[in-house]
Amino acid sequence: NAGVTQTPKFQVLKTGQSMTLQCAQDMNHEYMSWYRQDPGMGLRLIHYSVGAGITDQGEVPNGYNVSRSTTEDFPLRLLSAAPSQTSVYFCASSPRGGTNEKLFFGSGTQLSVL
Amino acid sequence: SQKIEQNSEALNIQEGKTATLTCNYTNYSPAYLQWYRQDPGRGPVFLLLIRENEKEKRKERLKVTFDTTLKQSLFHITASQPADSATYLCALDMSHRDDKIIFGKGTRLHILP
Numbered sequence: 001n002a003g004v005t006q007t008p009k010f011q012v013l014k015t016g017q018s019m020t021l022q023c024a025q026d027m028n029h030e031y032m033s034w035y036r037q038d039p040g041m042g043l044r045l046i047h048y049s050v051g052a053g054i055t056d057q058g059e060v061p062n063g064y065n066v067s068r069s070t071t072e073d074f075p076l077r078l079l080s081a082a083p084s085q086t087s088v089y090f091c092a093s094s095p096r097g098g099t100n101e102k103l104f105f106g107s108g109t110q111l112s113v114l
Numbered sequence: 115s116q117k118i119e120q121n122s123e124a125l126n127i128q129e130g131k132t133a134t135l136t137c138n139y140t141n142y143s144p145a146y147l148q149w150y151r152q153d154p155g156r157g158p159v160f161l162l163l164i165r166e167n168e169k170e171k172r173k174e175r176l177k178v179t180f181d182t183t184l185k186q187s188l189f190h191i192t193a194s195q196p197a198d199s200a201t202y203l204c205a206l207d208m209s210h211r212d213d214k215i216i217f218g219k220g221t222r223l224h225i226l227p
Binding site: 004031033035040041042043044045048050056058059090092094096101102103104105106107108 | 115123146148150155156157158159160163203205207209212213214215216217218219220
């Protein structure tokens, strides 16, 4: 089982460039989410989705867009990258709605914005 | 907004002793409170979940307690081993309110041989 797959693993951008971080899960999970992790800040929720066609904002949504056209995929878009978006990004998924509510995490994308 | 505090940034425990980590929150009690382990360079891995109507949960050497009056969860690792050294994250699952799952900053646990 692949679980939650994130690509790329590493990325360097220049200020103002755009890019999409990819996230795919093969567990048929309804719930997916994006977090960023900075030293001393823990994991902060960017956006989340409870199912295809539904997205909502988390704690730190500014500068990021998401869409959920399929159950499997939940891409995160940076429209105009800023140095403040240098971070490690984690995608996670969960079955939700049942007795097993835990999050399954991808291995992360390390993004540097110069 | 909901705030989560984990007792300390780092905790050093002698091998064989019990490690106790604290998670405090403000405002609303979560539907579930979850604990995760994170090793350097890796994504968090789920350990235990406790529901708002449960007081205690155990899994092997791990024990979690949940006190909604104190707005606190304690996470215990008994007979600690150097392999338990990692960062431990507390998460509040607010599925009964807005479906957000929010995390504390984590506690780095070092088990000293």
